[in-house]
């Protein structure tokens with residue numbers, strides 16, 4: 001007998017706020033869908049998996065769950081976002097290389113061997129035979145100053161520093177320990193910094209301010225790029241996400257002041273910010289995008305693409321079209337892979353009441369309490385109330401803007 005109730009699992013770490021909102025909204029939609037939080041426990045490799053879809057926020061660092069998810073994809077036809085093999089193997093470095101190959105204007109980047117190593121038995125013979133002495137100063141000149149030194153597999157700004165000159169490069173490298181570093185030409189000056197969040201075929205552009213305190217980095221600016229630029233940034237994000245099999249990712253690009261070119265600088269973020277304490281005004285968008293995409297995947301039995309097929313992208317890259325035309329071609333592949341057309345039909349047909357439900361939900365005490373719980377987990381006691389109020393007011397500003405746009 002065909003299964004009627006679809007089951008979605010939430011594989012969570014420190015997430016507090018969005019799952020509460022997600023669970024309430026899905027419940028109010030009144031569909032044949034059950035949502036459950038995935039627990040951590042021993043598992044028999046042959047035990048069946050009861051979930052149709054898992055939204056995974058944990059396995060990039062918690063490996064028992066990662067192996068359970070990989071088993072469930074391989075053996076039980078689970079759909080998970082994101083593809084765990086791709087998260088495991090495609091670091092910032094590979095994403096730069098692949099997108100350079102597709103023609104994206106990634107700033108000039110070098111990889112340097114680390115300053116120091118774990119003393120493994122084979123280390124000395126290997127380095128003695130094969131490690132070439134190199135001139136760090138010459139590398140700095142080849143990249144050009146200012147540059148950014150940052151780990152090849154980085155995240156969370158760990159080990160990132162801006163290097164204005166050779167002396168700083170030398171001291172920075174000397175204190176970089178065992179990290180394997182990139183030296184990347186700085187995009188400076190730049191006049192726009194945009195994060196494009198992608199969730200399935202859905203995208204959201206947010207102007208970002210890396211100099212602001214954490215709660216103000218995702219700005220509430222509106223109309224900060226032209227329509228053509230917005231399309232370029234969306235096409236860029238969807239190309240990257242389709243290429244790497246990431247349903248959920250965020251792509252950072254900077255617009256150079258002098259040449260007006262958009263340079264993607266960091267787009268291997270397959271577990272992006274999802275907390276109200278970062279996203280605030282944009283938080284309802286994220287929750288709703290998650291609801292739409294996960295329900296589409298669960299209710300249409302979307303098959304998981306277990307292996308990545310890069311050939312169609314490479315075939316376009318080989319042509320001699322201008323880059324912008326190639327990018328349109330990549331974006332068409334992305335639209336096929338994310339089933340954009342069918343997704344939009346599904347939303348219109350099955351989720352027509354989602355906007356109303358979400359609009360109302362984000363004004364309820366349950367939503368406010370979800371915000372408060374996340375704030376309480378991160379902020380000192382005396383800041384809990386003021387920051388809860390701040391984030392709550394921004395969500396209310398989102399509600400007013402949506403209502404005004406409808407009027």
Ligand SMILES: Nc1ncnc2c1ncn2[C@@H]1O[C@H](COP(=O)(O)OP(=O)(O)OP(=O)(O)O)[C@@H](O)[C@H]1O
Nearest residue numbers: 148154155156157158160184185186187210265266
């Ligand atoms: N090439 C560059 N030109 C200008 N600024 C840069 C460049 N590379 C990095 N930065 C600055 O350094 C910050 C951190 O770099 P990056 O995003 O690559 O590291 P990360 O550890 O992945 O950070 P996150 O997890 O926040 O995305 C960027 O947000 C940006 O402000």
Ligand SMILES: [Mg+2]
Nearest residue numbers: 156157252266
């Ligand atoms: Mg970044």
